[in-house]
Amino acid sequence: MTETARRAIPTREELRIWRNYIETTETLRAVLEGRLQSESSLSSADYRVLLALSEADRSTLRSSELAELIGWQRSRLSHHLRRMEKRGLVHRAPCPDDVHGIDVRMTALGAESFRRGSVPHLRDVHELFVEALTAEQLARVDEFTTALRRHLHLEP
Amino acid sequence: MTETARRAIPTREELRIWRNYIETTETLRAVLEGRLQSESSLSSADYRVLLALSEADRSTLRSSELAELIGWQRSRLSHHLRRMEKRGLVHRAPCPDDVHGIDVRMTALGAESFRRGSVPHLRDVHELFVEALTAEQLARVDEFTTALRRHLHLEP
DNA sequence: GGATAAGGATTGACGTGTCAATCCTGTAAC
DNA sequence: GTTACAGGATTGACACGTCAATCCTTATCC
Numbered sequence: 001m002t003e004t005a006r007r008a009i010p011t012r013e014e015l016r017i018w019r020n021y022i023e024t025t026e027t028l029r030a031v032l033e034g035r036l037q038s039e040s041s042l043s044s045a046d047y048r049v050l051l052a053l054s055e056a057d058r059s060t061l062r063s064s065e066l067a068e069l070i071g072w073q074r075s076r077l078s079h080h081l082r083r084m085e086k087r088g089l090v091h092r093a094p095c096p097d098d099v100h101g102i103d104v105r106m107t108a109l110g111a112e113s114f115r116r117g118s119v120p121h122l123r124d125v126h127e128l129f130v131e132a133l134t135a136e137q138l139a140r141v142d143e144f145t146t147a148l149r150r151h152l153h154l155e156p
Numbered sequence: 157m158t159e160t161a162r163r164a165i166p167t168r169e170e171l172r173i174w175r176n177y178i179e180t181t182e183t184l185r186a187v188l189e190g191r192l193q194s195e196s197s198l199s200s201a202d203y204r205v206l207l208a209l210s211e212a213d214r215s216t217l218r219s220s221e222l223a224e225l226i227g228w229q230r231s232r233l234s235h236h237l238r239r240m241e242k243r244g245l246v247h248r249a250p251c252p253d254d255v256h257g258i259d260v261r262m263t264a265l266g267a268e269s270f271r272r273g274s275v276p277h278l279r280d281v282h283e284l285f286v287e288a289l290t291a292e293q294l295a296r297v298d299e300f301t302t303a304l305r306r307h308l309h310l311e312p
Numbered sequence: 313g314g315a316t317a318a319g320g321a322t323t324g325a326c327g328t329g330t331c332a333a334t335c336c337t338g339t340a341a342c
Numbered sequence: 343g344t345t346a347c348a349g350g351a352t353t354g355a356c357a358c359g360t361c362a363a364t365c366c367t368t369a370t371c372c
Contacts, residue, residue, distance in 0.1 A: 062350095063350075075352075079352090100349055101349095
C-alpha cells in the first residue's frame with residue numbers, strides 16, 4: 001500500500017455509509033438495552049456478567065477469569081461487581097484455590113433475573129436484527145464483520 | 157408474520173453473527189475514539205458538537221437546533237456544553253432572536269481543536285473501516301444498514 | 313393583574329467506564 | 343528477618359449519559 005493510500009480520507013459516499021452504519025448500530029444497541037432493562041431490570045453489562053456466570057461450573061468464576069472471558073478491564077469489573085453485589089445479583093468470596101483470587105458466584109436472585117431476561121432478550125435480538133435481514137444479508141454481515149476483525153487484528 | 161415467528165429466538169449461528177457484529181462494531185468505535193482523543197484531545201461527543209457548529213452559519217446554533225441536529229436529548233447537550241464551555245471549546249449566550257433560546261458558538265480554540273482532529277479522524281475512518289472492506293462489501297454494508305434502519309422505523 | 317401554562321434550558325442524583333494509584337498477601341533475594 | 347516485588351483486586355477522581363424535577367421567562371386567560 002502506498003503512502004498516499006495510507007493517508008487517504010473517505011469519499012463523501014464512504015463517509016455517508018460509515019455514519020449510517022455506526023449510528024444505526026448504536027441506535028439498535030440502545031433499543032435492545034432499553035428493552036432488556038424494562039423486561040428484567042438488567043443492564044447489558046449485568047446481562048453479560050450473568051451470562052458468563054450462568055455458563056460456568058457451579059455458576060462461579062474467578063474474577064480474573066471472568067474479566068478475561070468478557071473482555072473487560074479489571075477495574076471496570078470490580079466497580080460493576082460492587083454494584084451488582086449491592087443489588088444482590090452476585091456474591092464475592094475469597095477463592096480457596098488461589099490466595100490472591102476472588103470467586104464470583106451468581107446468587108439465586110441473579111439466576112432468576114437472568115432467567116427472566118434471557119428469553120425476551122433473545123426474542124428482541126431476533127425481532128430487531130435477524131428479522132430485519134434476509135438470510136443473504138445476514139451472511140454478508142458475517143463476512144464483513146470477519147473482514148473488520150481481521151483488519152483490527154482481533155482473533156476471528 | 158405468524159405469532160410463532162414473532163416470538164422466535166435466534167439460532168446458534170444467528171446469535172454468533174449477532175454477537176460478532178455488535179462486539180466488533182463496539183471495538184472499532186472504541187479504537188477510533190481512542191485515536192481521536194490522542195490526536196486532538198476531543199471525545200467523539202465533542203467532535204460531534206464541533207462538527208455541527210463548524211457547518212453552521214457563523215459557527216453558531218441555537219441549543220435546541222443543535223440538539224435536534226445531532227439527535228441528543230436536551231439534558232445531555234446541556235451537561236456536555238457545560239463541560240465543553242469549561243474547557244473553552246464553545247461559548248453560550250442568550251439568543252437575541254428567541255427570548256428562551258441560547259446561542260452556542262464555537263470558540264477559536266474549539267475551531268482549532270476541530271481542525272486539528274478532523275483530518276486525522278477521517279484518515280482513521282478510512283484506514284480502519286474503508287480499507288478493511290472491498291467496494292462490494294461496502295455496498296452490502298450500506299444495504300443492510302438501510303434494512304436495519306427501515307426495520308427500526310428510522311428515516312433512511 | 314394574578315393564576316396558569318408552555319417553551320427552552322438547567323440541575324441533581326445516580327449508574328456507568330477509564331485511568332492511575334493503592335492495597336494486600338505471599339514469595340524470592342540477600 | 344527485612345526488603346523487594348509480583349499477582350490480583352480495589353479505590354478515587356473524574357468524564358459521561360439518563361431520568362425526573364426545576365427554573366425562568368413570556369403568553370394567555372379570566
